[in-house]
Amino acid sequence: MTSKTAMRILMAIVALIFLFSWIIKSGSGVSDSTFTNVRDGFLITFAVFLTLSIFSFLYHDNPFYKFAESLYVGISAGYWMCYGFWSTVVGNFVPRASRSLSEFFHVPYQERADHILIYIPIIFGLILLTRLLPRIGWLSRWSLAFIIGTTAGLNLTRYLRSDFISQVSNSFIPLFVDWKGAGDFINHISLAADGQFIAILSNWVIFVGVMCGLVYFFFSKEHKGTFGVASRIGIWILMITFGASFGYTVMGRISLLVGRITFLFGDWLNIL
Amino acid sequence: MKHQIPMLILSAVGTLLVVSVFVPSAQHWGEDATLYFDIIAVFAFFLGGGNLIRVHTEKVSHKSAGWIYSVVTLLGFGIMLVTGLFKIGNPNGIAGDLSKSGSYFQLLFQYVMSPLNSTMYALLAFYVASASYRAFRAKNTEATILLVAAFVILLGRTALGVLLTNWIPAQLSVLQIPNLAIWIMNAPNLAGQRAIMIGISLGVISMSLRLLLGIERTYLGGDS
Numbered sequence: 197m198t199s200k201t202a203m204r205i206l207m208a209i210v211a212l213i214f215l216f217s218w219i220i221k222s223g224s225g226v227s228d229s230t231f232t233n234v235r236d237g238f239l240i241t242f243a244v245f246l247t248l249s250i251f252s253f254l255y256h257d258n259p260f261y262k263f264a265e266s267l268y269v270g271i272s273a274g275y276w277m278c279y280g281f282w283s284t285v286v287g288n289f290v291p292r293a294s295r296s297l298s299e300f301f302h303v304p305y306q307e308r309a310d311h312i313l314i315y316i317p318i319i320f321g322l323i324l325l326t327r328l329l330p331r332i333g334w335l336s337r338w339s340l341a342f343i344i345g346t347t348a349g350l351n352l353t354r355y356l357r358s359d360f361i362s363q364v365s366n367s368f369i370p371l372f373v374d375w376k377g378a379g380d381f382i383n384h385i386s387l388a389a390d391g392q393f394i395a396i397l398s399n400w401v402i403f404v405g406v407m408c409g410l411v412y413f414f415f416s417k418e419h420k421g422t423f424g425v426a427s428r429i430g431i432w433i434l435m436i437t438f439g440a441s442f443g444y445t446v447m448g449r450i451s452l453l454v455g456r457i458t459f460l461f462g463d464w465l466n467i468l
Numbered sequence: 469m470k471h472q473i474p475m476l477i478l479s480a481v482g483t484l485l486v487v488s489v490f491v492p493s494a495q496h497w498g499e500d501a502t503l504y505f506d507i508i509a510v511f512a513f514f515l516g517g518g519n520l521i522r523v524h525t526e527k528v529s530h531k532s533a534g535w536i537y538s539v540v541t542l543l544g545f546g547i548m549l550v551t552g553l554f555k556i557g558n559p560n561g562i563a564g565d566l567s568k569s570g571s572y573f574q575l576l577f578q579y580v581m582s583p584l585n586s587t588m589y590a591l592l593a594f595y596v597a598s599a600s601y602r603a604f605r606a607k608n609t610e611a612t613i614l615l616v617a618a619f620v621i622l623l624g625r626t627a628l629g630v631l632l633t634n635w636i637p638a639q640l641s642v643l644q645i646p647n648l649a650i651w652i653m654n655a656p657n658l659a660g661q662r663a664i665m666i667g668i669s670l671g672v673i674s675m676s677l678r679l680l681l682g683i684e685r686t687y688l689g690g691d692s
Binding site for chain 1: 473504505522537548573575578583589591609613620640647656659676679
């Protein structure tokens with residue numbers, strides 16, 4: 197049996213299972229309308245088909261995966277275009293631009309003296325579309341320049357204030373929390389999570405960790421001697437950060453996997 | 469014309485926005501610029517859509533390898549676009565919320581896009597597991613630290629983490645895995661994040677300055 201024949205047989209089996217599932221799910225619908233039950237039955241079955249098609253990539257690349265992948269690209273592009281149109285163009289541009297358009301789209305008109313300025317991004321947006329026309333495609337650089345200029349102008353002050361100044365400022369914290377003398381500290385020393393020792397240790401780790409992390413990123417001086425020791429501690433702190441981020445990413449992916457398995461065994465097969 | 473005007477636009481817009489921070493009456497410029505940015509970004513979506521149609525229509529018309537999948541992409545794109553732009557099936561018509569329950573756009577999102585999206589990312593769980601098996605071998609001190617931190621964070625968020633260490637007395641409660649995970653997140657992880665954020669902010673500031681001063685010109689393309 198050639199691989200082409202095997203694939204055809206597999207597709208026929210999948211189509212049969214799809215049809216069977218559609219009929220079963222349509223029959224078990226809770227709506228009074230037959231149309232709604234048949235439609236929901238189809239949609240649930242189709243969602244299951246897509247889920248299993250994506251998972252089939254774990255075996256190897258195959259037509260089912262390619263179908264789901266291609267559909268994903270098309271659906272996502274359409275989704276974000278519609279979302280952008282309704283939320284930004286209709287939600288933000290139309291109410292500032294025209295009373296009649298606002299009435300057409302049923303959004304409240306906002307009268308402003310400088311409403312003519314709202315056409316600036318529309319002009320730049322249209323210029324951006326010249327990218328699709330090779331002869332005048334270079335015009336799109338004007339829109340790109342506007343986008344980059346806005347980003348650079350806003351980020352220059354935003355990052356300086358919220359990331360640089362506030363992060364540096366927040367790193368200068370008390371290194372002796374609730375300090376009532378060495379005797380009191382030694383008498384009450386414990387590894388309780390909410391205790392004084394852990395609070396002090398945390399602040400030391402934060403302060404020293406930030407400084408050592410910055411030392412590691414300083415490449416204008418050779419990392420040796422005391423500077424090298426600080427740099428090495430910086431690497432360890434960064435490794436803990438990467439480990440924590442990795443742990444969180446794994447948790448996120450696993451919870452998504454659990455969600456899909458719950459969908460397959462709960463919503464589709466009604467086992468869970 | 470091809471290079472000077474974009475540089476002029478960039479410098480003018482960027483400088484105006486920096487200056488607006490220091491002029492109280494011009495402080496709304498930042499909000500306006502963000503709004504303009506969002507509107508232009510929507511046109512970037514349109515550009516992406518136009519490009520997608522062009523590329524896949526070419527593949528279909530030339531019957532290139534895998535052209536049938538391009539048909540699927542175009543169909544998916546068209547169906548989503550039509551149902552979304554015309555709000556087909558929306559109980560409140562054109563005035564209704566785009567993602568109103570019962571609209572075809574919402575149904576397509578719920579039963580097609582959402583399963584595809586979450587399954588794509590769920591698929592990564594397997595690849596992350598495979599990658600971590602290879603990466604998490606304690607070959608040196610740094611790899612061991614990374615391994616231990618990730619392991620504690622993973623275990624600390626599960627019932628097993630509580631079960632394994634709930635016998636540890638209150639005096640040593642930081643050693644209980646869930647508490648240790650919280651401490652790692654709040655102390656060493658925070659320090660590392662801060663060091664990275666400070667580094668990133670310095671990078672962003674210097675790159676912004678380079679752009680505003682016209683030193684950085686890579687956005688103009690190869691012939692600049």
